[in-house]
Amino acid sequence: MDDIELSRLQAEQLILKASRLARLAGSDEVRTWLRFEMTGYNSTDPISLKYMGVTDRWTDYEKKEGYYGPLAQQESTIATYTGQLASMRTPDVAGDYANLAITNVTNSMSAISKTVSRLAGIRSKVLGQLHSFVSEVFYEKQFETLAESIFERWQNGIDVLLAEHCGPVLEKIPSVMSRLAEGDPESVSQALTTCRRIIDSFADSIFPPSEETIELGGNQISLGPGKYQNRINAFVALRTSSSTRRQRIRQNLSNLYERVSTGVHADVTAEEAQSLFLNTYLLLGEVLQLKAADG
The missing domain is CATH 1.20.120 (Four Helix Bundle (Hemerythrin (Met), subunit A))
Known part of the structure; x- marks a missing residue:
């Protein structure tokens, strides 16, 4: 949970840790989903199709078009496009082609920004799902430990009293x-x-x-x-x-x-x-x- 909340690890490392947790917790569906996040999605597996929607990857659901790549690929694309945006400038030109050149650059920057925003949204959805899963396991195990501790103390006291009286x-x-x-x-x-x-x-x-x-x-x-x-x-x-x-x-x-x-x-x-x-x-x-x- 701290790794997610404090951004201490890269997404690929988070997925690997969460996959191990899912195996230990017996969460088969989550393990399958995380495998898609590591290797890429497909258009046939029901769990793949489900989490394509959960993580907002569809661009056209009817045509089954969307961002099928693993999360690491989306993050790499975000980094690449962000670097491109940082280096793009409105051209300092004049003459008949000035407006056309400025329009082309502006359109390119807008398209890249839109893609980065969309991929960032996918990343946010994935991390949100990861956090929900980890939190659920954490609080479930915490409650189990607390309940066992309370009952164990209660049982020890009761058994002594029952045996005595x-x-x-x-x-x-x-x-x-x-x-x-x-x-x-x-x-x-x-x-x-x-x-x-x-x-x-x-x-x-x-x-x-x-x-x-x-x-x-x-x-x-x-x-x-x-x-x-x-x-x-x-x-x-x-x-x-x-x-x-x-x-x-x-x-x-x-x-x-x-x-x-x-x-x-x-x-x-x-x-x-x-x-x-x-x-x-x-x-x-x-x-x-x-x-x-x-x-």
Whole structure:
């Protein structure tokens, strides 16, 4: 990005570096386009035709006429024509042919200037495409690194808490991951059933069932053996004074529990099942962090 933005390298060098980046990033279309920028375009390849338009190379699209040369050739032409313009002067002549000579030189300068302007536009389009591609890869990788770092720190903390307070829950996680990796409907259903059991086991671990009740949201809530969500919500309510956080966790738990309980039906894809498992994992971690914060 700095090489492009600060004009530190010639266009040919930029294309070579970007081509290597495209290979590392698995961007096949960009690699093909950059190959045309290195060797020249053609009038048959779909990607060549696409980027002839993207880089504004057409002079007559219907006749397939345009600037097919590689970017290095366009830059060389720009340099040559710019040198010619610098050396051109209006002739100091008089007589019958003065006007004709001046007109010819003026027309030549105008034509060359127009060509230079057009080629400079192509160069600008190419560099713009290069910058867009490099920026996309850069920010994508930066986000991946950030997301991995955040999740890794979160995971390390959650695993410690799960192992400390409800080890049996942690032992079931590899089973879920294995079934999700298989991806077939039966495995997905089994994985979601395990997710529900993890939530149930989690509730028993952090808030064992009792005959008592608790007031939540103005209602008396049972804390009996089958009231898993009630007991998790009671645990949360006793450890945070934030009503909005309690409400968010309660709603998330309700939606999650309802969805993993439909695992016996064939309407949950493997992708959604993975999302539901991750949501389960993150939710349990947040709830346990409340206990950690509480001491």
